[in-house]
Amino acid sequence: MAQEILPERTAVAAATAGAAGAADQAAAVPSRSRTDRLRGGGRAGWPRTLLAVASGLCMWLAFPPADLTPLIFPGVALLVLTLHGMPARTGAWLGFVAGVAFFVPVLEGLVKIGPDAWLLLAAVQALYFAPMGAGIALVTRLPGWPVWAAAMWVAEELVRGRVPFGGFPWARLAFSQTATPLTPYASVGGAPFVTFMTALVGGLLAYGALAVLRARRRAARAEDGSGRGPARRALIKPLAVCLAAAAAIIGGGLLIPTPTAGRPVTVAVIQGNVPRLGMDFNSQRRAVLDNHVKATRELAARVRSGQVAKPELVVWPENASDLDPYSDPGAYTAIDAVVKEIGVPVLVGALTDTPDGEQVENRGIVWNPQSGPGDYYVKRHPVPFGEYLPFRDILTRLITRFERIPRDFARGTRSGVMRMGGTTIGDVICFEVAYDKEVRDVAAAELLVVQTNNATYGRTSLPAQQIAMSRLRAVEHGRTILVAATSGISAIVAPDGRMIDKSREFVPDIQVASVPARTSTTLADRAGALPEWALAVLAAGAACWAAWLTGRKNEGN
Template sequence: MPQRLVLALLAGVLLAMAYEPFAVPVLVPVLVPLAVAAHTLLTRGLGLRRAFAVGLAFGVGFYYVHIYWMTTVALAAWLGLSAVQALFYGLLGSAVALLTRLPAWPLWVGTAWVSMEVWRSGWPFSGMPWGRLGFAVVDTPVAATLPYVGMAGVTFLLALAGAALAAVLVSSGRTRLVALGTLAAVVAAVGAAVALPWSSPATGSVTVAVVQGDVPGPGNDILYDFRQVTENHVQATVDLADDVAAGRAPAPDFVVWPENSTATDPFRDAGTNAGILRATEAIGVPVLVGALVDGPPGAVLNQGIVWDPVTGAGERYTKRHPVAYGEFIPFRGTPLELAFGDLARIQRDMLVGTGKEPLSIAGTEVAGAICFDVAYEDAIYDQVGRGAELLTVQTSNATFIFSDQVDQQFAMTRLRALETGRATVVASTNGVTGVIGADGEVVATAGIQETEVLVEELALHEGLTPAVRMDRFPWQVAVGLTLLTLTASLLPYSRARRTRRLRRSAAGDGRPTHDGGATPPPRRGADAMAEQP
């Protein structure tokens, strides 16, 4: 058992090597299935508790490496969040121990990986999607399958390949042939997607300016001088207007500022409002402003606001996935509230947005996403499915600017562009700001911790990828199958445990002990005499 635990820990670290900052794209399609195969082999054949321990060791090895960047927030945040997420891999270990007792078990292991990722991406509180298998495939051939099967489908393909590899190693005869055939089918699916990449005809184009104003002071504290942050974005937009007037830059159809480009309510703060007005009047086109807007007492909204130079503030997108213990405190006002230390700085809870319609900006239908939203399908799929032709991601990564989080998030954003078939603009306060084509390829990026404006003409698309059309259906199927197969495997597992207990009891006199075994009673009388030589 100790050997299994050590190997599982190392397998988890191996999986972490498939993501930024370690990722080597040519190795990722091998590393991910290998890690899944190791998780499967190390938990297969164990009882539920021992399989949980092995799976937990895998999760510890993976998650403590994968989100080491959380130490920039606090050591306790890294330790606590990683521990919670590792538990899901322990539960997956118990599930795999059961599912590998069924026929065609590589299929059920694949669906179990999807189900586990869906579960931990939404619970507890707002969940934590970081580390989904699909997020590792940027710049690999596997990424070509994203528009066809979506993020859940890519996780399934990778997990299925890993489970099939495990089956090849432990089986023989016809079973091994089936497992080899499954591996070949996954490779063929990836090859088909590479040979026939998803594309849809452009229905027009739009020129977008993306502003990165930079963060003063140390660069990792958006509140260090939040008024200067706003002024940086105002001035960069005014300077862009001067460049357009002088013919040094093309005229944009609209401008995108990042999340927290105004960290105080622009409707209540006169100076902030005047700065936005100065910028929009100078450039003469709408600006998508990232703003914190006061809500009811004790609440705040994180919004992207379309600010027109003539009519002022208009349509808004409100962040759909605020971060627990970062943007709101769960159980506020109850005995379960945790608001001590750095958490005491969170005085107001961020409300959850519910909007599904895209924003209309200068005649273009635009899907909004704010920072953490990009790790989830729902908000993006909802808007793209309702006509969005372009995707914008407003983010404030200042807290993590000296960590690998910014690269991991940018990789996710590139995958979302490919998955939805939409060109994407990313506006960050000080990095990574960039423009991404509908094929997921990077068109332009701004320098880290610099004031810079990117102006690019981007194609607009209306065609829906199969992934968007299927919406939540793939993971709903995976969850349903996992529940069914776990139920099917639990019944014989329970019967087998009862049978083992009965056999142990039969070895004695049937008198059970406190630990479920049987202790033979002392022999007396005729029985004792009968045993004498």
């Protein structure tokens, strides 16, 4: 991973210079005195508003498919520079503006559902940046503010990933750092710690840029040449300290070991493909099942001919069978026959009816060649407005598109740790990979599995972003991750985040590899959610402290 990112340091340097230039623009904004700003008189103005937009766009480009990962640092730095010294309410507005500029492009894949759904969700997500912007504006008045500002990002992601309807933790800062020197921090404190370190580097760049501006002003105020030397030294020292601290954080990640040794297990991932992309793939249920049966038969033929080693387990994606194999004899027969042909357990993604027929379960079923369907996992985090409808009676009258969700998906009640032959797997389904708890709950397994169906969002940024999340999860938990998608992107990810295999979209694909099955736990596994909550509490405490100090200063003026 180090070799992947080192050539990009020049891009970081250029972006840092751009952040410093942007700070010049922000400093040039006509503003009132510091006392007036503390009393709430500061306004955003067009220059700061445009800088907030630039911040959001920089952060977007750090995510797949652009993958310009160094831009996350100037993106964060620009937002912090924009918020520095502003009143809380102005910070909230600037935070929202940056959020809109970020979430609209990063969630562009949702346009396949509808432009209204895409833009509405982007706007809702941007709202979470408003309290974060207010908080950062407050804490930049405190000593050591880059630390408190970085904690604010963690607090924002904690809330956004939980509220409402279980939250939507897509596009966290950590998910932009899945093949960089910061990635190994995931094994120490999970995705929240990677977010913290990423935001801290950006905050240090902002701190350095502000130090440069202050020193330049002091030099400009010097009446003769005797003052310029000390002013130049005053410029260099804080900038050097900030850059050294940022470099230490980045370099420190390279020193964290990411072990890959483990018991070798041969695995296979099947991507059967769908007949057509888009929202109507569900109408092609039998064709999708047949595609996965056909690809598995091809795998069995390759094994018999000696082209590939016989796998010990096979993984099918989510929605590989939208025909309930428990009640549809044709689906049962087709699956059972091909599992017997390959001769090893197959994890089958299937939609099944609940016993009362009122709801649907999104299952990963362990199908054994001797005994048929056995243990299974039911998706615990169904997608609101996609797999179940809050306020169904009202929304179905207003939006006809919701007629495509005639029944709600039931919630699973237990983790997806299951036995497949001689190996323990931990299954999560689709966007559950974005949730810390759901993945942490199955991290005790030897291999992790992500079953997904991205046919609706094909050829957008969302499948690539989901793979990026899987890469971070592999490092976080020190586990091989098998990503099986109906139409792509499927992948086999090593415990250190390396891509062992990766499919293209909308083509059948068969991936076979020998991977390490591991049982050791990472520090992140042992710490659980503690680092995230600790950093969020730190952010809240810093904001309260800053607000109290501001109130005292206002009273004294």
